[in-house]
Amino acid sequence: MPVALLALAISAFGIGTTEFIINGLLPELAADFDVSIPAAGLLVSGYAAGVVIGAPLLTIAGARLPRKTMLLALMILFLAGNLLSALAPSYGVLMAGRIIAAFSHGAFFGVGAVVAADLVEPAKRARALSIMFSGLSLANVLGVPAGTAIGQALGWRATFWAVVAIGMVGLAGVAALVPSRPRPQEHSLLRELGVFRQGGVWLALAMTVFGFAPVFTVITFIAPMMTDVGGFSPDTVPVVMGLLGIGLVAGNLLGGRLADRAVLPAVYLSVGTLTALSAIVAVSADNQPAFIAAIVLFGVAAFATIPPLQTWVLDSASQAPALASAANIGAFNLANTLGSLLAGLTIEAGHGYAAPAWIGMALGLAGLAVTGLVQLRIRRQALRAAADRKHQKTAQPFASSGPANPATPDISATTSEA
Numbered sequence: 001m002p003v004a005l006l007a008l009a010i011s012a013f014g015i016g017t018t019e020f021i022i023n024g025l026l027p028e029l030a031a032d033f034d035v036s037i038p039a040a041g042l043l044v045s046g047y048a049a050g051v052v053i054g055a056p057l058l059t060i061a062g063a064r065l066p067r068k069t070m071l072l073a074l075m076i077l078f079l080a081g082n083l084l085s086a087l088a089p090s091y092g093v094l095m096a097g098r099i100i101a102a103f104s105h106g107a108f109f110g111v112g113a114v115v116a117a118d119l120v121e122p123a124k125r126a127r128a129l130s131i132m133f134s135g136l137s138l139a140n141v142l143g144v145p146a147g148t149a150i151g152q153a154l155g156w157r158a159t160f161w162a163v164v165a166i167g168m169v170g171l172a173g174v175a176a177l178v179p180s181r182p183r184p185q186e187h188s189l190l191r192e193l194g195v196f197r198q199g200g201v202w203l204a205l206a207m208t209v210f211g212f213a214p215v216f217t218v219i220t221f222i223a224p225m226m227t228d229v230g231g232f233s234p235d236t237v238p239v240v241m242g243l244l245g246i247g248l249v250a251g252n253l254l255g256g257r258l259a260d261r262a263v264l265p266a267v268y269l270s271v272g273t274l275t276a277l278s279a280i281v282a283v284s285a286d287n288q289p290a291f292i293a294a295i296v297l298f299g300v301a302a303f304a305t306i307p308p309l310q311t312w313v314l315d316s317a318s319q320a321p322a323l324a325s326a327a328n329i330g331a332f333n334l335a336n337t338l339g340s341l342l343a344g345l346t347i348e349a350g351h352g353y354a355a356p357a358w359i360g361m362a363l364g365l366a367g368l369a370v371t372g373l374v375q376l377r378i379r380r381q382a383l384r385a386a387a388d389r390k391h392q393k394t395a396q397p398f399a400s401s402g403p404a405n406p407a408t409p410d411i412s413a414t415t416s417e418a
Contacts, residue, residue, distance in 0.1 A: 001120065001124075001127070001128065001131060002119045002120065002128075003177055004115075004119055004177040004178045004179065005116060005119065005128060005131045005132055006131075006173065006177065007170065007173030007174045007176070007177040007178055008071075008112050008115065008116055008131075008132040008135070008174070008178070009131055009132055009134055009135035009138075010135060010166070010169055010170045010173050011071075011075060011078075011108065011112070011135065011167070011170030011171070011173065011174060012108075012109070012112070012132055012133060012134075012135030012136050012139075013135035013136070013138055013139050013142075013143060013166060013170075014078070014135075014139075014143075014163055014166035014167045014169075014170050015078060015101075015104070015105050015108060015109070015135075015136070015139075016135060016136035016137075016138075016139030016140070016143060017139040017143030017144060017147055017163055017166065018047075018078075018081075018082060018101055018105075018163050019047060019051075019102075019105065019139070020139060020140060020143070020144045021143065021144055021147040021148065021151075021159055021163070022040075022043050022044050022047070022098075023044065023144070024144060024145075024147065024148030024151065025147075025148065025151045025156045025159060026040045026041060028151060028152070028155070028156045029043070029094070029156055032156065033090065033091040033094070035091055039091075040091075042095070043094065043095060043098050045337075046095050046098050046099055046102070047098045047099065047101070047102040047105075048102070048333045048336060048337055049099070049102070050098065050099040050100075050101075050102025050103050050105070051102045051103075051105045051106040051329065051330060051333045052106070052330040052333050052334060053103075054099075054102060054103030054104070054105070054106055054107060055105070055106025055107050055109075055110055055326040055327060055329050055330045056106075056323060056326055056327050056330065057103075058074070058077075058103055058104070058106075058107035058326075059106075059107045059110055059111065059322055059323050059326040060193075060323060062074075062107070062111075063322070063323070066180065066181060066182065067111055067114065067115050067181060067322070068115070068174070068178050068179070068180050068181065070107075070111050071108065071111060071112060071115065071174050071178065072171065072174055072175060074104040074107050074108040074111070075104070075108070075167060075170055075171040075174060076171065077100065077101075077103060077104040078101055078104040078105075078108070078167050079164060079167045079168065079171065080100060080101075081097050081098065081099070081100030081101025081102070081103070081104065082097065082101055082160050082163050082164045082167060083097075083160075083164055084096060084097035084100060085097030085098060085101065085160045086157050086160035086161050086164060087157075105329070106326050106329040106330050106333070107326050109132075109133075109136075109325075109326070109329045110322055110323070110324075110325040110326025110327070110328070110329050111322045111325070111326065112132055113129055113132065113310055113314065113325045114314065114321045114322045114325055115178065116128040116129055116131070116132045117129060117311075117314060117321075118181070119179075123260055124260055125260065125311060125314070126255070126256045126257075126258075126259030126260045126263070126266075126307040126308065126311045127256040127257060127259075127260050127307075128256075129256060129259075129306075129307045129310050129311060130252050130253050130255060130256025130257075130259075130306070130307045131253075131256070133252050133303075133306050133307065133310075134249060134252050134253065136252075137245070137248040137249045137251075137252045137303050138249060140244075140245045140248055141242065141245030141246060141248065141249060142245075143166075145238065145241075145242070146162075147159045147162060147163070150162055193320075193323075194319070194320075195317045195319060195320040195323060195324050196327075198316070198317065199377070200316045200374070200377065201313070201316050201317050201324055203316075203370060203373060203374050203377065204309075204312050204313045204316045204317075204324075204328070204374070205313070205327060205328060205331045206331075206370045207267065207271075207309060207312065207367060207370045207371055207374065208309045208313070208328055208331040208332055208335060209331050209334050209335045209338065209367075210335070210363055210364070210366040210367035210369075210370055211267065211270075211271040211274075211305055211309060211335075211364070211367030211368075211370070211371070212302075212305055212306075212309065212331075212332055212335040212336075212339075212367075213335040213336075213338045213339040213342075213360070213363040213364075213367070214274050214275065214278045214302075214339060214360030214361065214363050214364045214367075215274070215302040215335070215336075215339060215360075216335070216336045216337075216338075216339030216340045216343065217278070217339040217340070217342060217343045217356045217357065217359045217360035217363065218278060218281055218295075218298060218339075218343075218356065218357050218360050219244070219302075220339065220340040220343050220344070220356070221343055221344075221347060221353055221356060222237075222240075222241070222244075222295070223237050224353045225285055225353040225354055226240060226291070228353055229285040229286055229352065229353050229354050230285055230286055230287075230288055230291050231286070231288070232288065240292060240295060243292065243295070243296050243299075244295050244296060244298070244299040245299065246296070246299070247295075247296045247297065247298065247299025247300040247302075247303075248299045248300075248302060248303040249303070250299075250300050251270075251299060251300035251301060251302060251303035251304035252303040252304065252306060252307065254300065254304050255270055255303065255304035255305060255306055255307040255308055256307040258270070258304065258307075258308065259307045259308035259311050263308050263311050263312050263315065264308075264312070264371070264374070264375060264378075266304075266307075266308035267305070267308045267309060267312060267371050268368070268371055269304075270301055270304040270305040270308060271305055271364055271367045271368055271371065272364075272368060273297075273301040273304070274298070274301040274302060274304075274305060274360075274364055275360075275361050275364025275365055275367070275368065276361075277294060277297055277298045277301055278298070278357045278358070278360035278361040278364055279357070279358065279361045280294045280298075281294045281295060281298055281354075281357040281360075282354050282355070282357035282358050282361070285353075285354040285357070286354075306332075309328070309332075310325065310328060312374075313325055313327075313328040338363070339359075339360065339363065342356070342359050342363075343356035343359060343360075346359055
């Protein structure tokens with residue numbers, strides 16, 4: 001695999017650490033800025049909103065830039081946001097820094113996914129995506145625990161300075177290792193946005209939202225599930241979370257290999273397994289050995305969904321892949337928000353800490369249903385195309401003069417099946 005993928009993975013590691021590190025620093029932040037922990041928790045929601053809004057806006061704004069230039073600009077924006085966070089004199093300034101950093105998140109992964117796919121031959125695209133996204137999964141295994149430890153020992157600002165250092169390494173790696181390519185073929189803004197007139201693109205985004213949402217229904221409240229339902233000691237929670245993180249890394253790499261063989265079957269397999277494991281987590285929450293095994297496998301299935309879902313969006317929007325890819329990063333964050341929101345509402349309704357896993361199963365079934373609609377749409381398009389070819393072949397001998405006029409295919413409705 002090209003060494004440029006390493007630079008993308010390092011950058012992804014820094015961005016992923018920034019996204020998730022706030023969860024481990026909430027008590028320190030709340031105490032320093034004299035706000036409640038729920039108010040400090042809005043720094044998580046603000047970041048997610050920044051990803052959803054910033055991903056398409058910045059991708060459109062940089063659509064005519066060479067992609068390497070775009071990646072460098074996004075890493076500089078990422079560094080600016082984290083520098084502002086590290087120096088923030090107030091809660092409001094810290095929120096602004098978080099949102100600035102979040103704006104770079106979705107666009108970087110969207111454009112980076114296109115760059116990663118272009119670095120390799122078509123048969124290895126999903127594997128290349130999995131290598132880039134491995135930085136995101138490693139952020140959960142290494143970046144978040146290390147950042148939390150640094151914040152607790154040296155203060156939360158030290159964590160952001162550490163993220164800035166990682167970002168500098170990522171920026172240097174992109175500058176040195178990612179090859180320069182001509183800027184993308186110029187399209188008008190209307191043509192770029194025209195990708196969202198395709199039903200197949202919206203179905204692909206819906207697959208991501210519902211197929212990935214089960215992840216955060218389970219892991220958002222995994223600590224109280226373990227201690228209150230499973231009887232684990234608090235000291236055991238970080239160990240199990242580390243095992244979950246190892247599962248995330250393994251699943252990301254596995255998902256890339258499966259998607260390179262066949263994208264849609266990989267979506268079925270990963271989302272179907274995630275759905276089944278959500279139910280298994282729910283029923284095994286009070287059985288410690290079974291729960292540990294289930295949560296590790298859940299981690300594998302969770303991140304095995306990412307490469308095929310991202311690859312499918314690239315295939316569905318070949319005329320504007322960077323924009324659609326960035327929108328899909330927003331869809332992943334929407335899935336995170338949906339899963340954690342429904343999990344919280346379920347717990348507040350008095351159903352207990354294991355109940356959100358059943359919500360995860362229901363969301364996974366919805367994801368499988370959307371995948372079924374995608375497959376049905378493809379089959380209908382194939383049948384129409386076959387009927388058109390048969391009609392042309394039959395009608396051609398009866399043409400009075402000149403060549404037959406072939407039927408114009410509906411390009412906007414075409415979805416590639418890798």
